[in-house]
Amino acid sequence: MTSTTTPYRGEHDDTPLPAGGPNPPAGPDKNTGESLGREAWRRLKQNKAAMASLVILTLMALICFIGPHLLPWALDEVDWSNFQTAPSLENGHYFGTDANGRDILVRTLFGGQVSLSVALVATFVSLVIGVLYGAVAGYVGGRTDNLMMRFVDIMYSLPFMFLVILLMVVFGRNIFLIYAAIGAVEWLDMARIVRGQTLALKRREFIEAAHALGVGGPTIVRRHLIPNTLGPVIIYVTLTVPKVILLESFLSFLGLGVQEPLTSWGVLISEGKDMMESAPWMLIVPSVFLAVTLFCLNFLGDGLRDALDPKTR
Amino acid sequence: MSALLELAHLSVTFDLPTGPVTAVKDVSLEVKAGETVALVGESGSGKSVTSTAIMRLLPELARIEGEIRFDGKTLTNLKDRDIRALRGNDIGMVFQEPMTSLNPMHRIERQIREVLEKHTDLRGNKARARVLELLKQVGIPEPERRIKSYPHELSGGQRQRVVIAMAIACEPKLLIADEPTTALDVTVQAQILELLGELQARYGLAILFITHDLNLVRHVADRVCVMQHGDLVEQGPTRDVFANPSHDYTRMLLAAEPDGVKAPVADDAPVVLDARDVHVRFTTKRHLFRPDETFEAVRGIDLRVRRGQTVGIVGESGSGKSTLGRALLRLLPSTGQIVFDEMALQPLDQKALRPLRKRLQVVFQDPFGSLSPRMTVGEIISEGLKVHFPELSRREREARVIEALGEVKLDPAMRARYPHEFSGGQRQRIAIARALVLKPEFLLLDEPTSALDRSVQVTVVNLLRELQKKHGLTYVFISHDLSVVRAMSDTVLVMKDGAVVEHGPSEAIFTAPRVDYTRKLIEASFIDRVA
Numbered sequence: 001m002t003s004t005t006t007p008y009r010g011e012h013d014d015t016p017l018p019a020g021g022p023n024p025p026a027g028p029d030k031n032t033g034e035s036l037g038r039e040a041w042r043r044l045k046q047n048k049a050a051m052a053s054l055v056i057l058t059l060m061a062l063i064c065f066i067g068p069h070l071l072p073w074a075l076d077e078v079d080w081s082n083f084q085t086a087p088s089l090e091n092g093h094y095f096g097t098d099a100n101g102r103d104i105l106v107r108t109l110f111g112g113q114v115s116l117s118v119a120l121v122a123t124f125v126s127l128v129i130g131v132l133y134g135a136v137a138g139y140v141g142g143r144t145d146n147l148m149m150r151f152v153d154i155m156y157s158l159p160f161m162f163l164v165i166l167l168m169v170v171f172g173r174n175i176f177l178i179y180a181a182i183g184a185v186e187w188l189d190m191a192r193i194v195r196g197q198t199l200a201l202k203r204r205e206f207i208e209a210a211h212a213l214g215v216g217g218p219t220i221v222r223r224h225l226i227p228n229t230l231g232p233v234i235i236y237v238t239l240t241v242p243k244v245i246l247l248e249s250f251l252s253f254l255g256l257g258v259q260e261p262l263t264s265w266g267v268l269i270s271e272g273k274d275m276m277e278s279a280p281w282m283l284i285v286p287s288v289f290l291a292v293t294l295f296c297l298n299f300l301g302d303g304l305r306d307a308l309d310p311k312t313r
Numbered sequence: 314m315s316a317l318l319e320l321a322h323l324s325v326t327f328d329l330p331t332g333p334v335t336a337v338k339d340v341s342l343e344v345k346a347g348e349t350v351a352l353v354g355e356s357g358s359g360k361s362v363t364s365t366a367i368m369r370l371l372p373e374l375a376r377i378e379g380e381i382r383f384d385g386k387t388l389t390n391l392k393d394r395d396i397r398a399l400r401g402n403d404i405g406m407v408f409q410e411p412m413t414s415l416n417p418m419h420r421i422e423r424q425i426r427e428v429l430e431k432h433t434d435l436r437g438n439k440a441r442a443r444v445l446e447l448l449k450q451v452g453i454p455e456p457e458r459r460i461k462s463y464p465h466e467l468s469g470g471q472r473q474r475v476v477i478a479m480a481i482a483c484e485p486k487l488l489i490a491d492e493p494t495t496a497l498d499v500t501v502q503a504q505i506l507e508l509l510g511e512l513q514a515r516y517g518l519a520i521l522f523i524t525h526d527l528n529l530v531r532h533v534a535d536r537v538c539v540m541q542h543g544d545l546v547e548q549g550p551t552r553d554v555f556a557n558p559s560h561d562y563t564r565m566l567l568a569a570e571p572d573g574v575k576a577p578v579a580d581d582a583p584v585v586l587d588a589r590d591v592h593v594r595f596t597t598k599r600h601l602f603r604p605d606e607t608f609e610a611v612r613g614i615d616l617r618v619r620r621g622q623t624v625g626i627v628g629e630s631g632s633g634k635s636t637l638g639r640a641l642l643r644l645l646p647s648t649g650q651i652v653f654d655e656m657a658l659q660p661l662d663q664k665a666l667r668p669l670r671k672r673l674q675v676v677f678q679d680p681f682g683s684l685s686p687r688m689t690v691g692e693i694i695s696e697g698l699k700v701h702f703p704e705l706s707r708r709e710r711e712a713r714v715i716e717a718l719g720e721v722k723l724d725p726a727m728r729a730r731y732p733h734e735f736s737g738g739q740r741q742r743i744a745i746a747r748a749l750v751l752k753p754e755f756l757l758l759d760e761p762t763s764a765l766d767r768s769v770q771v772t773v774v775n776l777l778r779e780l781q782k783k784h785g786l787t788y789v790f791i792s793h794d795l796s797v798v799r800a801m802s803d804t805v806l807v808m809k810d811g812a813v814v815e816h817g818p819s820e821a822i823f824t825a826p827r828v829d830y831t832r833k834l835i836e837a838s839f840i841d842r843v844a
Contacts, residue, residue: 205679206683208639208644209675210685
């Protein structure tokens, strides 16, 4: 038998399976060897909702950090002539004032600084710790996995408030403590999710193939395992950010979080809630800021997940 | 006699967001009562879409044109409720994968009763009696005990029997069997085919038999319809089609059987791999205070491979052949001696093994699972180079990747793409390129062709032979497909339950098997030649 078999080889073998979806249209970018990052960025750019969200989030951050300097009011400045006034253009309080005569817009922007940075830092910390911890536990397995996950269980069983109060007692009041406390709790969920994913991935043949190639353990975790857990991880991150913002407001509400005159969106909303009937703007303004941020984060998360999955191009 | 099932100019179009894709184009065929019609084609030919269109089980975005008539009724414009009354009652269906077509949470009794309760008024003890009767008919041993089992407690063949029992529970007139034996071992496959034949004789069932395997068709079907890319290219009585195929595609399918044998290697060629008394034990921890359970998957196997040789390992699923292969490469812990090129592998730890890995490579069965989905083909192939040849520059690596892709006859421009964009055969070529790029001496091929279509199998087999000749490679070839093993191997090892039952030169084993088990395997897999 010769090695040239049938006239059909090329035709059949090279035809993609229709069941797996149509062949993506051949674009000029097909064979240019882009890195996954650059390609993901290109795909993200095609997603209008995600791009709009990214722009809005960037603007939101800029406004929160620059805005207060452009406004005539300071964070704790009391306007003695305007207590709890509705939004108006004439007196310069475009979003009204609170019961102490402080400008709601300035306070909301300052609150945004705290909320956004807590969300960002705490989520990032939980992401890094959780993904690494979970992937290592799942990949190494056996006794190590058992020990690592039992530690997670112990952390779970510690009451969150107890942990925060303990930190406060030891280190005193500090905004970084809030970051630390929230981060220390949020990574637990992430670690469990990533570990579960890793356990499922570990049995796949491409991991075995990497072993057979002689690829070392740390490289397998970094190159083969973690990228393949990205889908659920990103979804979980988009859920974590709002959770963190709300957790921070909960702590502040209990008096364990940010201190007056500093504020956050959570604090402003809980204050506004009490004044809902007499001064609805106190609730509405920070709520709108928070809601827009969370909305955008969700869209961005969806877009990122799709962009990072090579199957969606 | 008029046709029981008639498809007239059936077309199925999927309205995908990227544009319409026509999976079935203008197909007309009929199935008469009591006959078996085989619908043959390779993956992507539209044969399964056709069968699901009959049952109207297609997803929402599918559009059906043309007409489907069954027993005097036009199915294409029936209401959903009426078609549900037909499903399972007048038309039974058997799917490919018996594990996934049974609900893992339900006992066998409940699975079958569900069908009975939907379509008949049998309840309580009467329903139970009918379930037992059905299980007896499909040849399940000890039906009284099995009725209480969960699907995972049954073997693959038994599960498929249960699925068949469900399909015939209401004595349908037509049975649609979509690759009913593809997931099964050859000996089990023969039993299932026999069962279908018996049931057909007893009930006068018409069977629409969907398969990619033409050799099966020769055994079971009265008439054959051959599909390619959604077109029905040929149909006719089985004997005529096989004796005198009129379409090129049919001819190609018929010829798509690896043939020829391997040129022998000199007896004094150096021994590359020598394994003695290899055992692999798996331990499952049951409970803290109970002793662990051990299962011995490989029981004392000796294996010797000379340079340039191919040793075929055959056996049914669960015989330990893949486990043995992995143990040889030290991907699984084992006991016994493994000597590669005069180096004992067992005392080495994973780190010490690493330099040897480039000489001992492996190609896995599942071309979908063995490529990392988030890496480009170029990255996948060059990964080993980064480990073993860190001194190479980026450009040199690239050149090696291009060379390897060329060797497996893929366009090197494809290296920027991701695995999901390739067909099964192409992915298997990528997996081969990943192994070849390291210039190994020894290649473990673990069912490299099993997940592929027949015609693609042949091309992969030929590619492997060519590469072996060109680079003087040594293969251990694991497969349950005896025709492929026969075409590839110098010597063959037949495994059963973790032990070798027969071992010898390939031709001797295939022409004059000494052990019953081997004879049974050969008979079952060369159905067409025996019949």
